[in-house]
Amino acid sequence: MREAYHVELEQLADHLAGMSVQVADAMERATRALLEADLSLAEQVISDDSKVDDARAQCEEQAYALLALQAPVATDLRTVLAAIHAAESLERMGDLALHVAKAARRRHPEPVLPDAVRPYFAEMGEVAVKLARQVEQVIHSKDVEAAKTIEADDDQVDDIHRHLFTVLMDREWPHGVAAAVDVTLLGRFYERYADHAVSVAKRMIFVVTGKMPGYGSDDDI
Numbered sequence: 034m035r036e037a038y039h040v041e042l043e044q045l046a047d048h049l050a051g052m053s054v055q056v057a058d059a060m061e062r063a064t065r066a067l068l069e070a071d072l073s074l075a076e077q078v079i080s081d082d083s084k085v086d087d088a089r090a091q092c093e094e095q096a097y098a099l100l101a102l103q104a105p106v107a108t109d110l111r112t113v114l115a116a117i118h119a120a121e122s123l124e125r126m127g128d129l130a131l132h133v134a135k136a137a138r139r140r141h142p143e144p145v146l147p148d149a150v151r152p153y154f155a156e157m158g159e160v161a162v163k164l165a166r167q168v169e170q171v172i173h174s175k176d177v178e179a180a181k182t183i184e185a186d187d188d189q190v191d192d193i194h195r196h197l198f199t200v201l202m203d204r205e206w207p208h209g210v211a212a213a214v215d216v217t218l219l220g221r222f223y224e225r226y227a228d229h230a231v232s233v234a235k236r237m238i239f240v241v242t243g244k245m246p247g248y249g250s251d252d253d254i
Contacts, residue, residue: 038103045095045116050172052088052123053233057165059085059130060226064158066137067219068151070144078134085127092120111243115236119172122229122236126165129226136219145215147208150200153193157223160189164230171237183234184246190227194220 059078066075096116099105105113136145146154164183171180197220200206201213239245 038099038105038109041095041099042109042112045092045099045113046172048088048092048095049116049119049123050169052085052092052120052127053165053169053172055081055085055088056123056126056130057162057169059127060133060158060165061162063130063133063137064154064162066134067145067158068155070137070141072138072141075134075137075141078130079138082127082131085124089120089124093117096120108240108243111240115240119233119236122232123168126226126229129222129229132222133219136215140215145219147212147216149208150197150216153197153200154219154223157190157193157220157227160186161223161226161230164190164227168230168233171234175237175241177238177241180234180238184231187227187231190224194224 059081062074063078065071066078096113099113103109139145164186167179167183167186170176171183197216201216206213235246
């Protein structure tokens with residue numbers, strides 16, 4: 034009975050890791066769509082978002098069934114509770130990739146980003162995708178040190194996000210209000226995506242240690 038239960042816990046972890054792959058792929062494609070004004074990639078991200086929603090529902094259904102039928106305690110209980118919260122964060126990461134893709138579609142065939150800020154978004158996209166792929170590995174390995182590196186890597190996105198405000202506040206900004214609004218919103222999407230990756234990593238630390246590292250609110254996307 035216990036062996037079957039732990040098989041179900043492993044399946045739950047596999048589903049979460051699969052969600053990490055989905056949202057990493059989504060942000061990778063969304064960033065390419067944004068930088069290359071690629072409508073087909075944007076449409077693919079938009080149409081695939083329902084698969085991420087379905088995956089979250091599947092994870093939650095399995096987690097609640099384990100709570101109801103198995104009455105887990107200690108590490109097993111932490112694993113199930115962490116899975117519920119992690120699935121929510123991963124779904125929000127998918128939503129943020131969706132927002133990036135929709136911005137690319139909305140402005141097509143025109144590029145969304147002025148040339149001056151394109152390198153910043155290329156770098157943020159690269160780091161964001163890297164974080165999601167690291168999350169996949171941490172879900173499987175439960176490696177606390179690897180989870181902690183995700184928070185350190187998130188600082189790179191935060192630094193770029195802050196620098197974007199410096200660029201936007203420059204009195205010499207020549208690209209108008211609409212472009213400034215686009216850049217502000219898109220920068221926020223990448224920053225929140227990275228924050229949710231950190232949230233998932235911290236849930237994995239909680240599973241192993243029983244202690245939740247402190248972090249800010251991730252209620253809103």
